[in-house]
Amino acid sequence: MTATAVPARTRSTEGTPPGPRRPRGRGLGLVAWLAAVVFFLPIAWMALTSFHSEEDAATNPPSFGAALTLDGYREFFGTGGGASPWPALINSTVASLASTLLVLLLALPAAYALSIRPVKKWTDVLFFFLSTKMLPIVAGLLPIYLFAKNTGMLDNIWLLVILYTSMNLPIAVWMMQSFLSEVPVAIIEAAQIDGAKLPTILARVVAPIALPGIAATALICFIFSWNELLFARVLTGVVAETAPVFLTGFITSQGLFLAKVCAASLVVSLPVLAAGFAAQDKLVQGLSLGAVK
Template identity: 85%
Template sequence: MSALTADAPEAASSTAGPKAASAAPRSVRRKNTALGLLAWVCGLLFVLPIAWMVLTSLHSESDAATNPPSLAAPLTLDGYRTFFEAGGGAGPWPALANSLMASVFSTLFVLVLALPAAYALSIRPVRKWRDVLFFFLSTKMLPIVAGLLPIYLFAKNTSFLDNIWLLVILYTSMNLPIAVWMMQSFLAEVPPALIEAAQIDGARLPTVLSRVVAPVAAPGIAATALICFIFSWNEMLFARVLTGVVAQTAPVFLTGFITSQGLFLAKVCAASLVISLPVLAAGFAAQDKLVQGLSLGAVK
């Protein structure tokens, strides 16, 4: 009897083991399914406004202005034709070229200035480097509109109004604190042994930055460059006040479709979609680098 009673718990545990093992993967599958559905819902919520903008840009103005909008309305490319014919014979190309020039050059200047600063604050930290980082961050606490009047008077007195290089300088100063903060965390993940080995071989600071630090932190640098490019491309307040015809950027050109006659919704959606394409193309091109850069320093 004692042997039978001793074997009973073992038999019970052996029969309960497969049931518990089968129940555990079932709960994991349910959890993964719920998380997958949640991810799809969040993705659709982000994509739905863009899809709505694309659909509205393919409607006529009368169909786009109906309330509620008609999804089965006939499609047309009149909004895109109006956008590319706006602004005279040149169309939107000068404004797009100005935005591209201001965004690319300011992003390059930001990277050139932020890389040594981030190196000094992470790999070769200066004294009270946290205070330096907070000083960089404090420069973003002043609203842009608060410094708009002095900047306008300076540009007027120095004949810099309606000059694309003024926007390059302003965008560089605007994005530099963000770039230093981001790249400081990225460069902190660079192994110090690599830098010490390069210095033992006789490499100086420019060589260390360009041939050792930059390749290792390339995903983080790409993520920083993409964010700075997006911020520069979308900026409108400085461009609206400090430019006219020569240095007009794409966001300022977009506001020309809002007139006293009303809001031409289909044309605005078509123009917004075309102006957003360079940013979307840059995001897709650097998608893998962006994910790698934003995941640097994460717990693996």
């Protein structure tokens, strides 16, 4: 029998992997850029308006070529005789950083117990943690106010630290449980054989491996604490006033000062934007941890 020769063209193309789908990739990239522009435009518009005078900021349609000025920032920082924003900014910083640190210290052991050394019915425990976020904040506002009034904790920054810690702890435990579940158990067992105790394992073994997830959790808790308004508005007055409460003081019976509000909003947003920019690589790694097997 004579073997049938395979055409050279067929042999050369057989088994060749298909090329990349460039049109689809370009389309997704274009959509991503459009979404980024849509999300960035309000921030850019707020920044531009903050450098306008009140007369130019109130024009309709808006004036893009109006003269730029720093009057809004001068009024916000109190150089014109108004209230200084520094006490409110310091209070927000203390409440956000202290509550975030407490959340991490409490959530790390809890997530370790639910992931690496899981307890019985750990899924029910996670659901219980998450169910505490289903209660509307308004429903618990009156009891918390009465408690703070009877204990003399009204207008106290440490009351906000306790509240922010309790508010962010459930979501932190839920997030860190998924992050810590990716930590190899063999490494922990090796540390235990070497005589390491639980605090040492958490600090020197688990924390460095799960650092991206911890950074993502810390950033989200910081943002939630920094932006919280309802509790701060009701439970604080002058001493423990936070930055979001300070911003509401710009809306008076005389009207809305748009340029000043935009300047104040941009300054108050800078700590969150700076923290997100500084931790963006850890945030992306943490939020995508475990997504690719």
